Amino acid sequence: xxxxxxxxxxxxxxxxxxxxxxxxxxxxxxxxxxxxxxxxxxxxxxxxxxxxxxxxxxxxxxxxxxxxxxxxxxxxxxxxxxxxxxxxxxxxxxxxxxxxxxxxxxxxxxxxx
Amino acid sequence: xxxxxxxxxxxxxxxxxxxxxxxxxxxxxxxxxxxxxxxxxxxxxxxxxxxxxxxxxxxxxxxxxxxxxxxxxxxxxxxxxxxxxxxxxxxxxxxxxxxxxxxxxxxxxxxxxx
Numbered sequence: 001x002x003x004x005x006x007x008x009x010x011x012x013x014x015x016x017x018x019x020x021x022x023x024x025x026x027x028x029x030x031x032x033x034x035x036x037x038x039x040x041x042x043x044x045x046x047x048x049x050x051x052x053x054x055x056x057x058x059x060x061x062x063x064x065x066x067x068x069x070x071x072x073x074x075x076x077x078x079x080x081x082x083x084x085x086x087x088x089x090x091x092x093x094x095x096x097x098x099x100x101x102x103x104x105x106x107x108x109x110x111x112x113x
Numbered sequence: 114x115x116x117x118x119x120x121x122x123x124x125x126x127x128x129x130x131x132x133x134x135x136x137x138x139x140x141x142x143x144x145x146x147x148x149x150x151x152x153x154x155x156x157x158x159x160x161x162x163x164x165x166x167x168x169x170x171x172x173x174x175x176x177x178x179x180x181x182x183x184x185x186x187x188x189x190x191x192x193x194x195x196x197x198x199x200x201x202x203x204x205x206x207x208x209x210x211x212x213x214x215x216x217x218x219x220x221x222x223x224x225x226x227x
Contacts, residue, residue, distance in 0.1 A: 042217060045215065092215075102215060
């Protein structure tokens with residue numbers, strides 16, 4: 001079974017631009033979560049989507065948004081990029097069914113110059 | 114709130130040494146507990162999990178037991194290999210209204226020398 005895939009793997013943007021990252025979950029998994037990983041803050045939860053609805057949201061500004069499509073694929077968007085948005089963005093999928101395991105993709109490395 | 118505290122390292126061991134990485138948690142409710150591992154340039158891989166008190170998770174020689182009385186989930190391996198060099202994250206999740214977000218510790222970088 002194919003794992004979680006994320007595209008692109010690497011991105012370089014400049015301040016003020018916007019960016020869209022994509023995540024395809026494991027087949028049969030209907031929940032997708034996004035996490036930001038930085039050296040200073042570690043791993044932080046951004047949001048979770050299930051059935052095309054945002055189910056939970058972390059403590060990030062409104063510049064960070066996401067959506068989920070009917071095939072469970074998800075995208076996250078960051079508008080008006082700041083230098084501090086440079087991070088590894090990880091996507092994780094699960095069935096869901098309660099007490100599920102989240103399986104992670106390889107991440108998208110975003111660099112903001 | 115929910116939080117995880119773990120040893121941060123970095124830690125360097127020789128091959129075949131014993132490994133312990135301490136992890137304690139604070140949670141409202143009854144969390145599931147996880148250890149994830151991250152190899153250089155990669156995402157997170159599930160190493161093991163436990164969903165209730167006294168559960169023991171094990172995988173690839175690694176073990177951890179869910180200790181409710183001490184709110185701990187320490188990771189152990191009897192004999193580490195060079196290939197175990199990675200960053201190890203302890204995490205918890207609690208179902209809330211159909212959502213489950215992971216709360217992570219800061220991670221511990223392990224280097225194993227031959």
